[in-house]
Amino acid sequence: MRKKRFTLLSFVTAFMLLLGGCFSGETESKPDSSDSEKSGEEEKSDEKKVLHLNNSEEPGSLHPGTAEGTHDSWVLEHVFEGLTKKTPEGEIVAGMAKDWEVSDDGLTWTFHLEDDVKWSNGDPVTAEDFEYAWKYALNPETASEYAYQLYYLAGGEEYNSSENKDEYAELEEKVGVKAKDEKTLEVTLAEPTLYFLDLTSFYTYYPVNKKVQEENPDWALEADGYVSNGAFKLTEWEHKDSIKLEKNENYYDKDKIHLDEVNFVMIDNEDTAWQMYQADELDLVYPVPQDVQGELASSNDPELEIARDLSVYYYNLNTEVKPFNNIKVRKALSMAIDRKAIVEHVAQGGQPPAYGVVPPGIPDVEGDYQENSGALFKEDVEEAKKLLKEGLAEEGMDQMPKFTLTYNTNEGHKKIAEAAQEMWRKNLDIEVTLENVEFQVKLDREKAGDYDISRGGWVGDYVDPMTFLGLWVTGGSHNDPNWSNSEYDKNLKIARTSMDPKERMEAMHKAEEILISEMPVIPVYFYTMPFTLKPHVKGVFTPTNRYPQFIYADIEN
Template identity: 35%
Template sequence: MNKYIRTSLAGLMTSTMITSAAFAAGTHPDTGEALADDQTFIYRLLDEHSSVDPQVVEDTYGAEIARDLFEGLMNQDEEGNLIPGVATGFTTNDTKDVYTFTLRDEAKWSNGEPVTAGDFVYAWKRAVDPALSSPYAWFMELMSIENASEIIAGDKPIDDLGVKAIDDKTLEVTLTAPLPYFAQMTTHSTTFPAPQKVIEEFGDAWTKPENIVSNGAYIWTEHLPQERSVRERNEMYWDNENTILDKVVALVINDENVALTRYLAGELDRTEVPAGQFPRLKQEHPDEAISFPRLCNYYYTFNVSDSGPEEFKDPKVRQALSLAVDRDIITQKVKAGGEPPAYTFVPEATAGFTVPAVEMASMDQAERDELAKELLAEAGYGPDNPLSFEMVYNTDEAHKKVAVALSQMWKQKLGVQVELANMEWKVFLEERGNQNFDLARGAWCGDYNEASTFLDLLQSDSGYNDGKYNNARVDELLAEAKTSDDPAPLYTEVERIIAQETPVIPIYHYAGVYMMDSDVGNWPVNNVEQNWYSRNLYKLAE
């Protein structure tokens, strides 16, 4: 690992020496492509981001912004491989439960102060501090950092967290047990450093553009909630000389069709393709309509908590509803963007994961529908006692189309009566997190490329187990997998339990389905996690 990183840094240094001349000539330093004079990238967001505070942000949109504003120990390249970030590399002890990261001397905050190991110690302790109530505190538990669980539970002080600064440029992390993918997890925004003095001075207002201090390739210069946000090149960033994009603008456009219209009018460089329109757009704009695998799943989760509907306590009801979903119609007719149907929770694109055989996947839809009717009847529901419930989703035309299709399938095949309700994103997150729902839309994009990033959502005390599913055997298998040399059989057993008990209904696995201006260079289509960094993009001359 360290040898690779030294080689990588040598390449960066060579690249830096030729950068000035290449940029002056208006060409890309590596590819020789002609660059546009205006290096501004404009893209669409469906909703307002939850936050840009690294230890608070909990949504994909916010994390994309945070990756530009802040930089963690490690980054990813365009293929999803681990590369240096603030850290130039790391070492481990013989038992692989202590990681030591070496920080680069040239890393600075946007106010010119050096980034130190203490900034990471402060951030990580902040993430587990019950006083902050970070939505991603559970992620620090998953990282197996010593005493994280006890601190989050309030049983130990935050200073007992297994992380310390040996000196300003050396960070040491102690784990409760070896974790093979620990370094991969440091690319997640929750682990990014935080500026203690700024947070203590401004409190919750520290992330406002006029207050924020960050260490990434960009700084936060404008934010109009529910409208737009702007980030611009950070001159203090250690690799600023190799950054090409000057400005990144995110526009909140709630209607995907309006967003498409604005894209076609030249106002956007990237937007999502509306559900069902990819085949037409691919034919009309073959160089701009793109689809590629993503490390994300789309599902509906049952509220099986004590406050949930009594009907959903019966696994036969849950299984019947899952069986009656014709996933081919959803993926081929409603979405039509290359998304694969899902019969397991973990996407096939996940590294090291082999999709296990589950009974439902081997049946045709007619067989599934027949079994669904039998199970629902056994549970006591039918024409004289129809099953009824509410299903909720966050406001979006594509989510609405999927929800309508599901409700129609259940009504036509099973006589189920479904009431649909949509909510604004932040309200939806709060209501779902508080179990104020019957059946709710869910989606998850992997925080790292390993099956546990999905399956841990169904662990009984996971912070994002919104349905409060609880299975002791699942918990046991997931705990065992964390230290196993071969976790694949354990993940297979978990998937089969999920298929049998159906706490969630997997619908499809994501594809990145975008309209992308052909002038945008280097979009990381081969990184299934889609951890993109604006500093790696550029705009080509037309």
């Protein structure tokens, strides 16, 4: 922001990083006390390429089976690898699997693993590790929020939904994933799924070292004992402070990995992260303070990159709390927000206003899905006033009660919440209290239904409208508004099971129209991904639905 504000904790963090030699794009050497005078050639061989960047939150979990947020996935995507992975162009290519076949009916997929793939501890990565990991996430006792991503497997939903422990073993055996031998994985789907290959690059589908998990169920809680199979390995984790990754020498493609180390610092204050970037203590910063984004964009600063993003910013409305149970009240709140003002004067990152929940960038049968949808509602203050009055009367209320808007600690979320607060005050004469909490606290509160309105954001897990629309299916683990509509569910079922692209896209368009007509969530804008990157860092790329990827990054001295 214009005034650089530091909290005491942020100041101490920045000061300690400074003392620790945490400088942008640094090269570190390990001097040998027994041989302090080395030749230039010897010194050069000891140089390290170190990337420094920020993660705005402490990861809630670094176990593929229990992770659920981008604060988890940014690390996981670099320390693990699935059957497939994404190229800088967003193409799905071979990862742990060297090739695969699919049956004519689209139900059976057979993956063949590479011969030389290993875990960071030297163990071979096997097909059994994949089978074990997927069934671990589906196990009801794991309580994985992302288990539903494995419902595409035959028997997956039945196993995960069971409340009878006596039948767990039998149901697990029926799940459609089997290691036929050490290098062959056979997957049987419940229904044909056109985007299944995309899913195999997602972190819930990553393998887990079965031997390590069985010997130490808490292996993913600390760096000591952490075992992964990606380009980097986790070597240090100072909780709520920093994470260090190092190049994994057991990675099959290690010759393409140029970085020796990657250091994340946990900073929830965007101003602090930006200060550190300016002081050359960070090489990459995301997110960037919103007013800084505007200034850099207006000056065409080459260090600002505005990448496309497959995500939506929205507000959840708790439909189990009066008067948010009333459709007219929910629609009134949505129609009273000026989205153009928010994206131009607050967010300032080139974000498009959202009048639906599915963002641009997803192919339809013809053209772009979001462009074909168009605006599914419009802003109208007078209509909002009318709807609010009618909705409150239906609930036996004379006026809107004071309510709380909860958001996770972040200066950008605060400014957007303040803008919405003022618009509701000015346009609807509503009093709103703002509440900021840690991200994990917000997630827990949403799951418990302990909120009025909460800030939400969703990055697509794969490139299909279902990754957004599937959030609000009845009983869904991410259906935080606790909203339900049978016609919505019916259309999503058609979209999940149909192999006819036209039929499934038409069903999803209908479902989105139903969702917006009842407004359990208020779309605000579609994200872009503005981040700053030092010129000496090369090779960072941004797939459609991923944070900046540094797997192939390099540092030029």
